[in-house]
Amino acid sequence: MFAKFEQTVLKGIQSSTQRKLIILGTIAALILSVMMIPTEIVLAKMLPGKNNDTYNVYVKLPQGSSIEQTKKVTDCVSSIIQQEKEVTDLEVFLGMGSPLDFAGLIKGSQFKNSENVAEIVVNLTKKHERDEPSYMMVQRLRPVVLKSCQPISKESDISFVEPPAGPPTLAAVVAEIYGNDAPGIRDLAGKVEKIFKKTKGLVDVDVMEDAIYDTFDIKINPEKAARSGVGIKQINNIMYLAFEGMDIAVKNSPKYNDQIPIFLSLSDGSKRFTKKDLNAVQAKLSSLKLMNKFGMMVPITEMVDIQPTKSHPLIMSKDLHQMTNVMAETDMVSQVYPLMDARNQILKELSGEYDISKTGLFDLELKDKKSGKIYDLKWDGEMKVTLDTFRDLGGAFIAALVLIFLLMVVYYKSYTLSGIILVGSFLSIIGVIVGHWIMDVFTTDTFFLTATSLIGFIALIGISSRNSLLLIDFTKSLMHDKGMHKAEAIAYATATRAKPIFLTATAIILASTLLAGDAVFGGLGVSLIFGTVAAVIASLIVVPILLFNADLDKHFHFHEKKAVSITDPL
Structure with a gap:
């Protein structure tokens, strides 16, 4: 079987037409797979639902x-x-x-x-x-x-x-609105809330602020209380007793060391107001009467002033800056895509009232055209954790590629061979993305490309690099020690090393099937399974062609030898 595979590889790398088709096909597969992410064929998310x-x-x-x-x-x-x-x-x-x-x-x-x-x-x-x-x-x-x-x-x-399946956050998508004007912050938060409620994929929208509602201030009139012969403390006690309740006496018990308080309050029906207006409050207070020092019953309304007013909402701040949060959860979708839709709607709908400028990757600065006051809109929540995680893992992936490249340059003293190893490692991303698309097709709910998926992709770099190293080192040995020509050495090395490559890949795939069914680590398992398949294909098909196109005679200091059997020990 491996002899036939050797002949197939030899014919493939010697045919310029087949080489071009394979290279073009690989480039097309790489572009199409990567484009699955921005086109939302494969969706990215920090972690799937748990x-x-x-x-x-x-x-x-x-x-x-x-x-x-x-x-x-x-x-x-x-x-x-x-x-x-x-x-x-x-x-x-x-x-x-x-x-x-x-x-x-x-x-x-x-x-x-x-x-x-x-x-x-x-x-x-x-x-x-x-x-x-x-x-x-x-x-x-x-x-x-x-x-x-x-x-x-x-x-x-x-x-x-x-x-949460991962780090707990305030919500999936959080818009932090900063400013120095509390009414302006409240007004902008209300507009952002309306946009969130219209955005597909966002649910459980809420604003972390107290609503302003109608209330009544009851202030004791000291002059009226003095003329009525009632003490201010009496009025305070009867008001507190009526609507909150209070301890009025204690009871001793042989079962307890401490005295037992006796709590007195009006019944729930007596506490209730018929309506939320001034007349209802006056009617309720007029039913409460106090006996003055002359023995006469005086209604509470004769000694207090009732003033309609607005409630005083809680003032929130973060890092000593006044702000409020507009929060929303996602309905089984990634946080990034609804955020992009909501952000586009903010830019579209609020541009008439605010001068909007971008201050970061997604953050915005809004300047009120009428008052000139400036507000900052910063994104937080699980969405920010997702972006930070993907950014950090992406940086780790790039760092791994750079370190592998530099290590290979030191080892081979060749930028070309190091680049071939790097390309062979990177091509495993085709299997990672396509694997997530396949799993999404065959599962009932959305199969996301998650942070654990990227961890699996980074782990594949070492596996892919090892496959390419096996081929390059064996090809070098065949050319340098056996005097084989480039094409024959590449084909023989590919066919010979195919068996250990297949065995290693099979072990990885079988071990990763245990992870593929897990809710959180399923992305890691899928990345290892399909990424390993892509890495094997790249190592046995693409890497030999790249090696053939390289000047191996120069890199390996090739000198043709005669009558050296391939079965002789190296």
């Missing part, structure tokens, strides 16, 4: 909503999720965040402490006992839950949060 045994649902109503309104929305979400047979149990945390988990540490669950928020922790059966991955379940349930539960309370946000 099949977890749990996920959370965040419920957020407009600021100022009551706990009863939050409970209605939460009950709706819970009733839908409970119908899933894979759900073993769930736990609802009203007015607070759930106990901290890996994702909650970054997303700020510990800071949730108001009536308009809630968290639902959903536990699933073990991933080996169900067919549907958790991320596919979330993708399926999200539109159903939003359609049924979001209309219960206007402007409510319901988002699904899964434990």
Whole structure:
């Protein structure tokens, strides 16, 4: 078999037509495979979705909503999720965040402490006992839950949060908006939020800021209180007792060392306001009366002034710069492509109000045409981690190629031979990209080119370089010690070294099949499998042609010898 392969290689490298066809075909395959990434045939992502045994649902109503309104929305979400047979149990945390988990540490669950928020922790059966991955379940349930539960309370946000497969981030795509003008930041954040909601692939859009809502300031009028014969402390106590509750006495018990406080508060029905307007507040306060020092009952409204006002939102800052975040998750797609679409829409829709300039790879600077105030839009989240990771791994790949090239130059004292080894190593990228495309065709969900895929590609450099080194060193030995001519030496070396190359490749492929089925490391396995196949093809077909085109007689100091058998020891 190897004798026939030797003759095939010999005829191939001696035929100028076949050499040109193979070289042109290799270049075409390289260009087409690389173009699969910008044309979105193969999608890039930091890490694929991870099949977890749990996920959370965040419920957020407009600021100022009551706990009863939050409970209605939460009950709706819970009733839908409970119908899933894979759900073993769930736990609802009203007015607070759930106990901290890996994702909650970054997303700020510990800071949730108001009536308009809630968290639902959903536990699933073990991933080996169900067919549907958790991320596919979330993708399926999200539109159903939003359609049924979001209309219960206007402007409510319901988002699904899964434990991250990699480093935890605030969200998949985060737009950080910086400026020195709080209303301007809020206005720009609202416009970016609208663009996010219209961008295909982005879901669970939210702005990390408090909504401004109507509220009422109740201020005690000292003069009226003095004329009514009521102390200011009395008024404060009755207000706090009515709407918050307070300890009014203690009880002793033989079972406890400490005194047990007695807590008093109005009933939930008594606390409720009929409407959110000034008349409802006055009516509620008029029902609260205090006995003055003359024994007369005086309504609270006679001693306080009620002033309508706006709430005071929390001012956020990062690195001592005032800012806010516009966040969005991705619906089973990469973060990069929706970000590019959203960024293009920002440039298109906001150019009428702002002078927009690019300040980085994706960052923008926006100058308000009317006020002249400047705002910075910087991208963060999992998208930034993806770009940083791909940048760092790309740099590592280039550094590996450069170091291999320099090492080969020192070893062979030839730039040509070092370049051939470098080309043979780089051609494995064809198999890596095409392999991801093949896997994407045959899998139900998207098979992404991930960070682990690039790690596998970098690992292939050593394997590919080793194959080329085997051929070049054996060819050199045949020409230098046996006196064989270039074409015969290349063909014989290729056929002889094909067996160890095949055995090594088979071992790598069989070992990598264990990784190919993993959710996180599947990209690494696919890169090693298909990249190894491409490396073998490049080593046994492309590298011999490149060697034939090189001036090996000069590089190896070839001197023809006569009557030297190939079976003689070197």
